[in-house]
Amino acid sequence: MAMRNIVEIDEEKCDGCGSCVISCAEGALEIRDGKAKVIKDIYCDGLGACIGECPQGALEIVMKDSDPFDEKATEEHVKRLRDKQQPKEVEVGCPGSKLIHFQPQSSAAAVQETSGQNSELRNWPVQIHLLPVNAPFFDGAELLIAADCVPFAMGAFHQRLLKGKILAVGCPKLDDSKFYVEKLGQIFANNDIQAITIGYMEVPCCGGLLHVVNKALEASGKQIPIDTVKISIRGEELAQEESSKRETVS
Helix, strand or coil, X not given: CEEEEEEEECCCCCCCCCHHHHHCCCCCEEEECCEEEECCHHHCCCCCCCHHHCCCCCEEEEEEEECCCCHHHHHHHHHHHHHCCCHHHXXXXXXXXXXXXXXCCCHXXXXXXXXXCCCCCCEECXXXXXXXXXXXXXCCCEEEEEECCHHHHCCCHHHHHHCCCXXXXXXXXXXXXXXXXXXXXXXXXXXXXXXXXXXXXXXHHHHHHHHHHHHHHHHHCCCCCEEEEEECCCCCECCHHHHHHHHHHX
């Protein structure tokens, strides 16, 4: 170990927004229990690219006794994250993950710009992997958790399901369900979510999204009302009776 510059995080100030994680190209930071943490000292180069991205001023560069920065180990670390498709991989230095809370467009402007096809998207990012545990748009929000095939199958997705809600998208078959339970559980626990809608496809594997959300809600210790909407592969919203029949058959 040696005296060198390294990032230090004030947990009292940190609100877990994740902006610093996104700005760290070395993947040295992650969100744990709603707070930013340094994974390993050897991944932090001490240059401070993350500091300017923190809206709370929770990060600073200090001189302290730490393991030296290991460039080779860091390159392997980042490659490992990408190769394994781990959740934090998509957060490493990804400009497309910048937190945005869209204000609703006026109807006149929306019609003029999109010829009547008005987007109801209220937040960015939308992927569960990329969503921070804490974000301003979660406060008092209704949350739509949608399987990622739903917007493609359902023509009325924006008007029927998304309007007025904050969106979180994922695939219960191809993605890490355990991570989803942990991430959504932290989002539920750390924010004032008013209601949850789950949009999922009729295919059997997609029903896993219901299990994920219920386990996450249980882990959060919160009681939040849940509504479910099941969509056929032709994009039709299935009636509760028909939905139950298909679940029994599958």
